[in-house]
Amino acid sequence: MAEVAQDPRRAALADWLAGVAPGSRDLRPASGDASFRRYFRLDTDGGPRIAMDAPPAQEPLAPFLDVTARLAAAGVHVPRVHAADTDLGFVLLDDLGTRHYLDALDADNADALYGDALYALVRIAAADSAGLPPYDRALLAREMALFPDWLLDRHLGLTLDGAQRAALNAVCEALIASALAQPQVFVHRDYHARNLMLTEEHNPGVLDYQDAVRGPLAYDLASLLRDAYVNWPEARVRGWALAYRDRAVAAGLCAPTADDDFLRAFDLMGVQRQLKVLGIFARLWHRDGKPGYLGDLPRVLAYVEAVAPRHPETAPLAALIGQLDLRRRLQEAARPCAR
Structure with a gap:
């Protein structure tokens, strides 16, 4: 918990997840990438999920949500979006596993x-x-x-x-x-x-x-x-x-x-x-x-x-x-x- 407290965005993400993902628990780093985005893995009552933290000033969510919908409509296996807040820059997604x-x-x-x-x-x-x-x-x-x-x-x-x-x-x-x-x-x-x-x-x-x-x-x-x-x-x-x-x-x-x-x-x-x-x-x-x-x-x-x-x-x-x-x-x- 001390790690979360020292990371304001992670703390805000945990608070948001408590409202959108019943039974959310064990928030832990999943990966980062070459941008400002971060990814966390968590467990929920509905199964494992991935939470994305995309600071709005650097990584607006609208393109991600738009492209996700386009690819899903084309039959591409992309993570399903369970919840999103474009103002906060948080998304809750399906977990596609750990094997690249x-x-x-x-x-x-x-x-x-x-x-x-x-x-x-x-x-x-x-x-x-x-x-x-x-x-x-x-x-x-x-x-x-x-x-x-x-x-x-x-x-x-x-x-x-x-x-x-x-x-x-x-x-x-x-x-x-x-x-x-x-x-x-x-x-x-x-x-x-x-x-x-x-x-x-x-x-x-x-x-x-x-x-x-x-x-x-x-x-x-x-x-x-x-x-x-x-x-x-x-x-x-x-x-x-x-x-x-x-x-x-x-x-x-x-x-x-x-x-x-x-x-x-x-x-x-x-x-x-x-x-x-x-x-x-x-x-x-x-x-x-x-x-x-x-x-x-x-x-x-x-x-x-x-x-x-x-x-x-x-x-x-x-x-x-x-x-x-x-x-x-x-x-x-x-x-x-x-x-």
């Missing part, structure tokens, strides 16, 4: 689990996206700017010269053009192994979708299969990507597309996302004091190193990474000093 895909995946079950995830992704892409923020040129460019601003400059102390900056800008323009040329659908925006829960029924349970937008068909696919937290042999990744293409065509989300054309769009979308992720993980340390993501930077960079040389649009990025010796520099910066 990241904990469950192995070489033997990956085909089955990714098969479930790809079926769910088709439902997500087909969900109502009317009125969602567009994944437009400005947003795509703003995301990729995180790479030079936070990874290169702030984290590694590197400043691009004029020619290097021009080369990176040209790559980013090509990535934007590819993204905008794709069918525009409902995009979860963070669809990966840490946000998918292994469930006995309607697998997987899907979390952390409140930043959904209307954008490129391949974005969530790249997020899932070029995951910052787990990687797979390239042949398996490309097989899963083409299986998704087939399901998207069958669902009317896109026209039939040649394998090479679809995989090129998938590759380019992945590079856009990885540039964003490299910048975000560096920003989480330098701005937010969260070093836990720094260990994932080499894996993310490896995706870019592997994919960029395949396509003329991204080959200059591969050359730039070599010129800057980014892999060595990341290794040298891997252990931040305590603040």
Whole structure:
């Protein structure tokens, strides 16, 4: 109880839960994330639940509640909302369990689990996206700017010269053009192994979708299969990507597309996302004091190193990474000093 008393928002959450969840008890941390949101697990007379604490000034609840309703209507397994207070920033949700895909995946079950995830992704892409923020040129460019601003400059102390900056800008323009040329659908925006829960029924349970937008068909696919937290042999990744293409065509989300054309769009979308992720993980340390993501930077960079040389649009990025010796520099910066 002393811990609750020293945390005013947690104390307020406990008071709110006493009114909306009969028999609520044993409020305990479940997880945090890369934002201001926090999650708590509790027991109630109706069974286990998850309580979300989303400070209204930083994490308004309206988008979360709106997107939850859209995905549920599309048949996606998202937590049911039992109670919500947008003024306080509290939500009471179903508990989808404790086993993330990241904990469950192995070489033997990956085909089955990714098969479930790809079926769910088709439902997500087909969900109502009317009125969602567009994944437009400005947003795509703003995301990729995180790479030079936070990874290169702030984290590694590197400043691009004029020619290097021009080369990176040209790559980013090509990535934007590819993204905008794709069918525009409902995009979860963070669809990966840490946000998918292994469930006995309607697998997987899907979390952390409140930043959904209307954008490129391949974005969530790249997020899932070029995951910052787990990687797979390239042949398996490309097989899963083409299986998704087939399901998207069958669902009317896109026209039939040649394998090479679809995989090129998938590759380019992945590079856009990885540039964003490299910048975000560096920003989480330098701005937010969260070093836990720094260990994932080499894996993310490896995706870019592997994919960029395949396509003329991204080959200059591969050359730039070599010129800057980014892999060595990341290794040298891997252990931040305590603040």
